[in-house]
Amino acid sequence: xxxxxxxxxxxxxxxxxxxxxxxxxxxxxxxxxxxxxxxxxxxxxxxxxxxxxxxxxxxxxxxxxxxxxxxxxxxxxxxxxxxxxxxxxxxxxxxxxxxxxxxxxxxxxxxxxxxxxxxxxxxxxxxxxxxxxxxxxxxxxxxxxxxxxxxxxxxxxxxxxxxxxxxxxxxxxxxxxx
Numbered sequence: 001x002x003x004x005x006x007x008x009x010x011x012x013x014x015x016x017x018x019x020x021x022x023x024x025x026x027x028x029x030x031x032x033x034x035x036x037x038x039x040x041x042x043x044x045x046x047x048x049x050x051x052x053x054x055x056x057x058x059x060x061x062x063x064x065x066x067x068x069x070x071x072x073x074x075x076x077x078x079x080x081x082x083x084x085x086x087x088x089x090x091x092x093x094x095x096x097x098x099x100x101x102x103x104x105x106x107x108x109x110x111x112x113x114x115x116x117x118x119x120x121x122x123x124x125x126x127x128x129x130x131x132x133x134x135x136x137x138x139x140x141x142x143x144x145x146x147x148x149x150x151x152x153x154x155x156x157x158x159x160x161x162x163x164x165x166x167x168x169x170x171x172x173x174x175x176x177x178x
Contacts, residue, residue: 040136042106042113045169048137052161059163062087065171066098078104081168101168114169115139122162131160 066082081101087094104115116138123129127148132138161169 037134037136040134042115042136043132044113045103045173048114048116048161049166049169049173052166056161056163056166060166060170063163063167065167068171068175071102076104078102079172081164081171083164083167085164099164101164103168103172113137116161116165116169117141118162118164120162120164123165126160126162128160128162128165 063083063085066084068082069080071078071080079102081103083099083101085097085099099118099120102117104117106113106115114137116132117123118128119142124142125148129138129140129143130145130147133140133145
């Protein structure tokens with residue numbers, strides 16, 4: 001049977017670059033699990049809770065832990081928490097929203113550190129991912145690796161966590177002590 005596939009036609013942009021003898025500019029995107037600050041030493045659970053912002057502490061009361069499970073990936077056991085936020089009003093009604101927080105242990109010079117991840121909007125758009133990645137406690141997986149410009153620009157490099165992470169860390173600290 002003869003090959004009936006035809007070659008994909010070249011775009012106008014590609015033809016223009018071939019004609020001029022130039023190469024198209026490649027868009028640079030951060031690598032998956034991008035590290036912002038290679039010199040960052042990371043943070044422990046105790047440090048993150050101790051230095052967390054007051055807004056997250058206040059709002060963590062709205063969050064409850066729905067479930068906890070261990071996930072083994074490449075020989076590393078991570079803990080995944082399902083959280084549920086109560087009291088969020090949308091259009092005048094009470095609603096609940098579910099989010100997933102992942103805590104992965106890492107080895108630090110002076111003890112155990114963690115890599116954190118949450119699927120909430122505040123983690124991505126509020127600068128939490130950037131601030132934690134700058135301290136070595138997260139990897140850039142969802143964002144573009146740039147500091148927040150419009151939403152919370154003052155939190156560029158501070159200890160800043162979302163309420164879901166704070167609640168999950170408090171629960172994990174209690175779980176580890178037992």
